[in-house]
Amino acid sequence: MKLTLRVWRQRNAQEPGAMATYEVDNISADMSFLEMLDTLNEELTLAGEEPVAFDHDCREGICGACSLVINGDAHGPERTTTCQLHMRSFADGDTIDIEPWRASAFPVIKDLVVDRSSFDRIIQSGGYISAPTGTAPDAHATPVPKPDADFAFEHAECIGCGACVAACPNGSAMLFTSAKVNHLNVLPQGAPERETRVLDMVAQMDEEGFGGCTLTGECATACPKGIPLPSIAAMNKEWLRATRKVRR
Amino acid sequence: MPDYTQYRTGEPAVDTKAPEGPVNERWDTRRFQAKLVNPANRRKHTVIVVGTGLAGGAAGATLAEQGYHVVQFCFQDSPRRAHSVAAQGGINAAKNYRNDGDSIHRLFYDTVKGGDFRARESNVHRLAQISVEIIDQCVAQGVPFAREYGGLLDNRSFGGVQVSRTFYARGQTGQQLLLGAYQALSRQIATGGVELHARTEMLDLIVVDGKARGIVARDLVTGKIDTYFADAVVLATGGYGNVFYLSTNAMNSNATAIWRAHRRGAYMANPCFTQIHPTCIPRTGDHQSKLTLMSESLRNDGRIWVPKAEGDTRPANQIPEDERDYYLERIYPAFGNLVPRDIASRAAKNVCDEGRGVGPGGQGVYLDFAEAIQRMGRKAVEAKYGNLFDMYQRITDEDPYTVPMRIYPAVHYTMGGLWVDYDLQTTIPGLFAIGEANFSDHGANRLGASALMQGLADGYFVLPSTINDYLARNPHTENVDAEHPAVAEVVAETEDRINLLLSVDGDRTPDSFHREIGELMWEYCGMARTEDGLRKALAKIPEIREEFWRRIKVPGTGEQFNQSLEKANRIVDYLELAELMCLDALHRAESCGGHFREESQTPDGEAERRDEEFSYAAAWEFTVTGGAPVLHKEDLVFEYVHPTQRSYA
Numbered sequence: 001m002k003l004t005l006r007v008w009r010q011r012n013a014q015e016p017g018a019m020a021t022y023e024v025d026n027i028s029a030d031m032s033f034l035e036m037l038d039t040l041n042e043e044l045t046l047a048g049e050e051p052v053a054f055d056h057d058c059r060e061g062i063c064g065a066c067s068l069v070i071n072g073d074a075h076g077p078e079r080t081t082t083c084q085l086h087m088r089s090f091a092d093g094d095t096i097d098i099e100p101w102r103a104s105a106f107p108v109i110k111d112l113v114v115d116r117s118s119f120d121r122i123i124q125s126g127g128y129i130s131a132p133t134g135t136a137p138d139a140h141a142t143p144v145p146k147p148d149a150d151f152a153f154e155h156a157e158c159i160g161c162g163a164c165v166a167a168c169p170n171g172s173a174m175l176f177t178s179a180k181v182n183h184l185n186v187l188p189q190g191a192p193e194r195e196t197r198v199l200d201m202v203a204q205m206d207e208e209g210f211g212g213c214t215l216t217g218e219c220a221t222a223c224p225k226g227i228p229l230p231s232i233a234a235m236n237k238e239w240l241r242a243t244r245k246v247r248r
Numbered sequence: 249m250p251d252y253t254q255y256r257t258g259e260p261a262v263d264t265k266a267p268e269g270p271v272n273e274r275w276d277t278r279r280f281q282a283k284l285v286n287p288a289n290r291r292k293h294t295v296i297v298v299g300t301g302l303a304g305g306a307a308g309a310t311l312a313e314q315g316y317h318v319v320q321f322c323f324q325d326s327p328r329r330a331h332s333v334a335a336q337g338g339i340n341a342a343k344n345y346r347n348d349g350d351s352i353h354r355l356f357y358d359t360v361k362g363g364d365f366r367a368r369e370s371n372v373h374r375l376a377q378i379s380v381e382i383i384d385q386c387v388a389q390g391v392p393f394a395r396e397y398g399g400l401l402d403n404r405s406f407g408g409v410q411v412s413r414t415f416y417a418r419g420q421t422g423q424q425l426l427l428g429a430y431q432a433l434s435r436q437i438a439t440g441g442v443e444l445h446a447r448t449e450m451l452d453l454i455v456v457d458g459k460a461r462g463i464v465a466r467d468l469v470t471g472k473i474d475t476y477f478a479d480a481v482v483l484a485t486g487g488y489g490n491v492f493y494l495s496t497n498a499m500n501s502n503a504t505a506i507w508r509a510h511r512r513g514a515y516m517a518n519p520c521f522t523q524i525h526p527t528c529i530p531r532t533g534d535h536q537s538k539l540t541l542m543s544e545s546l547r548n549d550g551r552i553w554v555p556k557a558e559g560d561t562r563p564a565n566q567i568p569e570d571e572r573d574y575y576l577e578r579i580y581p582a583f584g585n586l587v588p589r590d591i592a593s594r595a596a597k598n599v600c601d602e603g604r605g606v607g608p609g610g611q612g613v614y615l616d617f618a619e620a621i622q623r624m625g626r627k628a629v630e631a632k633y634g635n636l637f638d639m640y641q642r643i644t645d646e647d648p649y650t651v652p653m654r655i656y657p658a659v660h661y662t663m664g665g666l667w668v669d670y671d672l673q674t675t676i677p678g679l680f681a682i683g684e685a686n687f688s689d690h691g692a693n694r695l696g697a698s699a700l701m702q703g704l705a706d707g708y709f710v711l712p713s714t715i716n717d718y719l720a721r722n723p724h725t726e727n728v729d730a731e732h733p734a735v736a737e738v739v740a741e742t743e744d745r746i747n748l749l750l751s752v753d754g755d756r757t758p759d760s761f762h763r764e765i766g767e768l769m770w771e772y773c774g775m776a777r778t779e780d781g782l783r784k785a786l787a788k789i790p791e792i793r794e795e796f797w798r799r800i801k802v803p804g805t806g807e808q809f810n811q812s813l814e815k816a817n818r819i820v821d822y823l824e825l826a827e828l829m830c831l832d833a834l835h836r837a838e839s840c841g842g843h844f845r846e847e848s849q850t851p852d853g854e855a856e857r858r859d860e861e862f863s864y865a866a867a868w869e870f871t872v873t874g875g876a877p878v879l880h881k882e883d884l885v886f887e888y889v890h891p892t893q894r895s896y897a
Contacts, residue, residue, distance in 0.1 A: 012809070030535075034537070035537050045812060051803065055325060058499075059498070061642075062422075063333050084639070110469075110809040117446065120437075123434045128389070128435045129390045131390075133708045139383045139386075140400055146397050149392055153394075160329075183390065183392065189387070
């Protein structure tokens with residue numbers, strides 16, 4: 001198929017960017033979206049132009065590196081990561097808009113590449129269980145009820161891609177933060193740091209400049225891993241509980 | 249220049265750190281022999297860790313917990329994206345929670361045998377011992393392993409073994425273990441114990457007075473080339489499977505760190521030992537940029553078959569039961585669909601070579617769940633493999649619940665890597681290699697669910713114990729002088745290489761060269777290798793290298809975010825590594841594990857190992873680009889698991 005691409009080009013964080021238009025031809029329906037961009041980049045390279053920069057790595061939907069807003073949707077029309085989106089989701093002759101994640105807490109580095117280190121800092125503020133190597137009791141010492149283990153897993157699936165933030169009209173990171181809080185707070189191993197975890201992570205989230213949550217639910221719709229919207233409610237409950245319990 | 253294949257055999261490689269005594273006491277013995285660093289002195293030591301996967305993430309966190317100052321690097325934007333994240337199936341541990349006859353000794357035995365008797369007994373036994381501690385550690389960190397209704401951990405079986413010792417978190421075990429390590433690392437970043445440099449790629453190693461003292465790295469955002477100094481350097485940079493262009497590795501996984509270390513004096517061991525994974529989604533066309541693995545755990549319930557007749561193009565569901573060949577069950581009745589990876593891959597290649605392959609180009613075999621769905625019900629299959637089925641459907645647009653999956657082998661893992669002693673130290677003092685980056689414990693073939701085990705064993709438990717000995721014997725005295733000639737030379741070489749790449753301004757893209765070398769390697773150094781083919785490849789590689797430096801085109805500049813430059817720079821190293829892989833494959837005129845030499849097979853087509861001549865690890869020493877390397881043999885001694893021709897029939 002033949003497509004028209006309108007791509008955000010921005011040389012670096014300092015200079016302003018703009019949309020640029022490119023035509024690509026001979027695109028196969030079996031190609032992934034990123035392979036389609038590879039094709040464009042090969043052509044640009046041979047023409048002596050700089051290829052379009054975009055983050056990607058595993059290309060199997062698990063590393064969370066890829067991050068494109070496609071026709072206004074984070075990761076495009078299917079509920080998956082951009083790398084797992086295939087060109088069969090588009091039709092011959094389509095015009096496709098490709099933009100980076102848009103959020104003040106994710107500044108653009110170049111073209112479609114953004115800086116998501118704010119997510120790392122949220123995890124650093126409390127998204128862990130303090131268990132120095134060598135201190136662990138036998139794995140069966142503490143049974144975990146299966147519903148709790150499943151709940152933890154469902155939230156631990158977050159890949160940290162940032163689609164939730166990109167999709168949110170407020171640029172909020174509530175879904176990302178709540179996924180980690182819920183994963184760890186439901187487990188018996190996470191109990192000792194349960195209160196400080198949620199308080200510190202929410203405080204860090206605010207400090208990073210993410211917006212507030214107005215429960216529009218766009219985040220959960222865009223999430224390629226299906227982190228559910230009630231995750232946010234569960235975190236709010238944890239936060240309330242913690243503010244009552246902890247005297248800081 | 250002398251012929252590359254005219255290598256010289258030098259002094260044997262000797263593991264001077266290997267302790268003696270009964271195999272189950274050696275790790276304790278070594279830990280007791282090793283010198284320690286006083287807790288108060290540890291903060292004076294800086295350790296560089298390159299890579300943040302299971303091995304690197306675990307090592308960085310643990311070293312910082314011990315009090316060392318860790319400076320850590322990853323080329324990704326976050327440590328959480330290291331490619332360990334993509335491991336699906338599980339992690340082995342000899343917990344014997346199933347009461348099915350498992351033990352540390354059995355895991356040790358299975359791993360030595362699975363590796364086709366090309367790994368060290370001491371190392372493998374240590375790995376089996378530590379496996380149980382890993383599970384404890386990960387559970388304590390909150391890794392959400394699959395559990396049963398009673399709240400206890402669930403297990404499943406995996407290829408090459410007859411017990412259920414694999415712990416898993418649905419099809420995302422690697423992700424969950426990596427997040428555990430990442431979170432432990434994040435905790436140390438917050439305390440200041442780890443200084444993290446993300447989007448920063450190591451481009452060379454700094455060796456001063458014979459010891460590894462730092463690295464040269466490029467900030468991928470600004471393009472700035474900087475030096476970083478330390479008392480020891482740990483490479484946890486993964487494998488080199490991307491030399492094949494198409495592999496299950498992440499797009500940016502590369503060999504630069506280990507290859508640069510090799511050029512600086514670290515021996516490279518068994519580079520030809522590559523693992524071709526049997527269950528990957530077949531390629532669809534020339535646009536293909538990578539291959540996707542379908543977890544080996546699928547072989548627990550899926551049945552592999554091809555039509556009995558050549559050229560049978562009927563859809564799978566129209567081929568009656570008696571016209572199907574469940575070839576693994578037929579040839580290997582004891583292990584059936586769960587034979588080790590090398591055997592399953594080769595069998596798939598054989599039936600496809602016979603013209604019985606399925607799908608486009610006949611490069612595929614069926615992995616069929618119809619019987620499992622009938623036996624367990626669709627719901628149970630969904631619970632066990634749902635995410636893998638979804639992934640398959642997304643990529644192929646076919647529904648594996650109703651149409652059998654099509655799979656084909658693809659490059660997945662490299663057993664070869666930097667040669668290390670029992671302490672995981674390379675031949676450069678102060679340079680350590682952990683995880684897939686070292687030549688490791690898997691011999692000539694790695695068993696499923698063992699990579700996660702080894703990465704975490706090295707990172708959490710082995711390296712943090714053994715590195716103490718080196719640091720205690722080399723106490724921190726003074727910082728490296730940035731003006732030292734050895735430093736200036738490495739920096740200048742790095743800058744020259746970058747500038748040269750940018751200045752050629754030829755007419756071929758980096759990807760076109762990567763694809764070319766990859767296709768050559770897959771053809772001649774892939775699933776089956778011959779002397780003729782390897783010689784052809786060895787003749788061709790220098791030509792590609794020469795053409796590369798004449799025709800490469802890298803747009804942009806070095807002082808910016810430049811992904812073309814990153815790629816081109818990695819290809820420079822692939823073009824040298826490929827040559828060594830072919831030479832290693834050529835010199836090892838036997839078949840073992842993932843290395844199948846067509847000249848060395850039994851009458852019924854199984855791999856024929858030749859222990860009298862090749863029971864050694866081949867450690868290669870670099871001389872000059874394109875010049876013959878020097879071979880150092882490390883003899884392998886088997887006191888506990890006696891080499892036999894592997895049988896899974």
